[in-house]
Amino acid sequence: MSDKKRASDFVDEERLWARQMYLATFGETSKGGVNRQALSAEEIEARKLLMDWSAEIGLTAFIDDIGNLFFRRDGTDPALAPVMTGSHIDSQPTGGKFDGSYGVVAAFEAIQAIIDAGLELKRPVEVAVWLNEEGSRFAPGMMGSEAYAGVRSLDDMLPVTDREGVSVKDALPAALAATPDATHREFGCPVFAFLEAHIEQGPVLEAEEKVVGVVTGIQGVRRMRVRVTGEEAHAGTTPTAERKDAIQAASKIVTELYEQINEDPQTKFTIGMMNITPNVPSVISSEVLFSIDIRHENSEYLEKMAVRTEAICAEFGDVCKVEAWRIAESDSVYFDDRMTAAVEEACVALKTPYRRMFSAAGHDARQLSYICPTAMIFVPCEKGISHNEAENATPGDLRDGAKVLADVLTKLGNDTDTNTKEV
């Protein structure tokens, strides 16, 4: 890093916070949160805002076939692959102002700081905005980063439908059409390195009074669906012995799963979605479709729990039919040592209190780590609350995260070492 000028000195807390708050008005909820689900009208409007920011700073916009946006500041050597930073702007239906958005706002802030510092970097630096990280409207999420990294094909994603039966294929054209000034880009274009800034979504940094989490990896996850099929019948007339009550059977399975799979306190086991058919008070339910989300840092143990989950579901197929299947699975990933070291060094240089930590939540950085050296920068969020409209963070913490980001980007932007797993 140059001794003369540091990009971090040009990170502007007020400008960052103003952008963060303005972005939060797109899909804002009455409880102070955000409902800006992937490819919704609100998310599409927010894309136009990013185009405006890009134009203000003088970046060049690109878009790929799944709607990932990229905003590029050119480097001095056109032969070099870009350093990329960013996150996502889609939210949970009752999400907060910072999840994902912070990584995008911090990326713009860091690049603007590099420009304001007058630093010319050899490599291009890009803001990446990945489509549908959350997966609450179109499940499973991570579509943008998975498509880009070649983890899942576009053809697998396009038929996915939301609750109203609208498919990704139906919803995508409006998003693609919203940014006519963005140049088309292919999936998998080479990336030198990827850095994602994000709120921690957990209580550790706040409790330990650290400002930055140097993220060393992401815990593995198994995502499953279970369908319990019973038989629709009249609630008032059908004798108990003749019933095939899907809610009754599903509740037993759910209760048993929570008891058995939660054994190890490190396990995160969640059933967050239950869709019931026909879901009316006076009809015995004919179907319950529910989600399972299991996470654990130890990939071997995680797989054991997934297998046990399947076995428990199978045990309950006496009265109703029970089918369980996996929709997404990933083992724990560990980020590139040189990347985490670079983040750590920036924290030291900036005297920012930090700690190394493992990410319990999934992030687009997982997918990028398959194709290039990757790391993440966590900042604290209030009480660790996330996926909740009450999600909060302080302007100062967000600023300090962006400072670290700006300096690491500067370093990587001048790194001409190609001895990496760059594709």
Add this chain to the structure above:
Amino acid sequence: MSDKKRASDFVDEERLWARQMYLATFGETSKGGVNRQALSAEEIEARKLLMDWSAEIGLTAFIDDIGNLFFRRDGTDPALAPVMTGSHIDSQPTGGKFDGSYGVVAAFEAIQAIIDAGLELKRPVEVAVWLNEEGSRFAPGMMGSEAYAGVRSLDDMLPVTDREGVSVKDALPAALAATPDATHREFGCPVFAFLEAHIEQGPVLEAEEKVVGVVTGIQGVRRMRVRVTGEEAHAGTTPTAERKDAIQAASKIVTELYEQINEDPQTKFTIGMMNITPNVPSVISSEVLFSIDIRHENSEYLEKMAVRTEAICAEFGDVCKVEAWRIAESDSVYFDDRMTAAVEEACVALKTPYRRMFSAAGHDARQLSYICPTAMIFVPCEKGISHNEAENATPGDLRDGAKVLADVLTKLGNDTDTNTKEV
């Protein structure tokens, strides 16, 4: 009954079946069932069909403020209150062709048979079509008959909303406007007697090869709602010990309730609806709102089970908040002896195999029984299946039920005895 001509001889199986099948096209589903929920576009179109039938037969149409329809054939003595027969045309979202509809079609057929037989009755005879019996869109149901009988006030019903937030007040004007030729009628106009024909919705008649069930009463019911309030949080990051998972808590309660409240095999215990917030896979649920429907012929035992249900819910309020409340409750009702005797006599005269039976399902006849002598006529349905698109019945059974109905209406239409609980 006149020895010369019996209305039952003029009941036309083909005409009745044709009407039944035509009505079933309003809201027909791909699986052969009907989705014609109260005040839906399909239900409103079906109202116009009934207006057509009424005009064809020469009846006069009336409508009240909740959208109940009445089709009247005048009697010879304008001073006498009408004999009323009918049921409802709204269905469950995945309902069948006969539930409710049969009682309306049979009512039209019986009156037309009386007219075709050339029988002039002293009393008016009316087809009644009660609004929102099912209560699956706007809960609880029985709105039309409850409003008419003064059991519940219109003001209590108008604010009730469906899942999309549309209230009865919002949806009603379109239904009222659909039948401009119907004259306005006040709630609670005197009724001399009420008869409702309906499919059994249970397996007894078919199993015993009876064609008519002489219904002696309706079992009591307790309808409740339970709200389990947890705390929305990230599925991947929130430690198990800190979670307030509403689905986890609700599943425990549901499992416990099914075990404890189902003790007596005569009890019908159903949880048919569970609405989850936010209902997405990667967020710990903050709320589950579920329905409870308990029915038992013994009103005292039924109340005991309702109290026990409330106690069980209260026991589970450790991690999440649990609130249980009643939305509708009724004890078993027993129909007027002279009415059930009249139905029985008609069966004997027509040599129709019958049995006396208690109704496990709720019906509009319950509310009418509070204001006038009431009875019901059940006909068999295939395997007892109802509240299901596979609901089925035979043309011959439907005809035989309508024959009994026509002859009992004839008898009551000439009954000038006012020593009843007529209002």
